[in-house]
Amino acid sequence: xxxxxxxxxxxxxxxxxxxxxxxxxxxxxxxxxxxxxxxxxxxxxxxxxxxxxxxxxxxxxxxxxxxxxxxxxxxxxxxxxxxxxxxxxxxxxxxxxxxxxxxxxxxxxxxxxxxxxxxxxxxxxxxxxxxxxxxxxxxxxxxxxxxxxxxxxxxxxxxx
Numbered sequence: 001x002x003x004x005x006x007x008x009x010x011x012x013x014x015x016x017x018x019x020x021x022x023x024x025x026x027x028x029x030x031x032x033x034x035x036x037x038x039x040x041x042x043x044x045x046x047x048x049x050x051x052x053x054x055x056x057x058x059x060x061x062x063x064x065x066x067x068x069x070x071x072x073x074x075x076x077x078x079x080x081x082x083x084x085x086x087x088x089x090x091x092x093x094x095x096x097x098x099x100x101x102x103x104x105x106x107x108x109x110x111x112x113x114x115x116x117x118x119x120x121x122x123x124x125x126x127x128x129x130x131x132x133x134x135x136x137x138x139x140x141x142x143x144x145x146x147x148x149x150x151x152x153x154x155x156x157x158x159x160x
Contacts, residue, residue: 004079006098008052009106010034012072016056018065028061030054030068032076032098053097055081064103075104 013031020026032054037047054076056064068074078100087093 006076006078006080008032008034008076008098009073010052010076012068012070012074013051015069016061016064018061026058026061026065028056028064030064032074052076053095054078054100055097056100056103060100060103067105068103073106075102075106076100077102 010032013033016028016030018026018028032052033049034052035047035049037045040046076098078098080096081099082094082096084092084094
């Protein structure tokens, strides 16, 4: 048996880029920053930010494009996927991405401030895999985010 599951809570490093395939399927791409902090052996506080490439398909991609923006905090659930392609010089390139099946908008966007929601979707909305049409056999799970610690970085820490 094997498991390929990723769960992230972080902040968007850029506004989602939404494109459409020739068949009309929506796809959104964005980066998500997660960070960790610790005290090293010398007693100095250390911090590291990890950047994750996120890909979202279908109606969920459209919703991400509409309601997510740089600095907005969200919960992502999905799986890791590595793909390859040939660049213009014929070199094989690889990238590893999180293929998101669930996106939950947390807090407000950076301009609205934490605790305020965007649009009609409120403060802690979750949307499941677009293949289940927001229902079917996968009802959205409830997630209590009131006890979660806010990441210790701000929009000013995002390098773009």
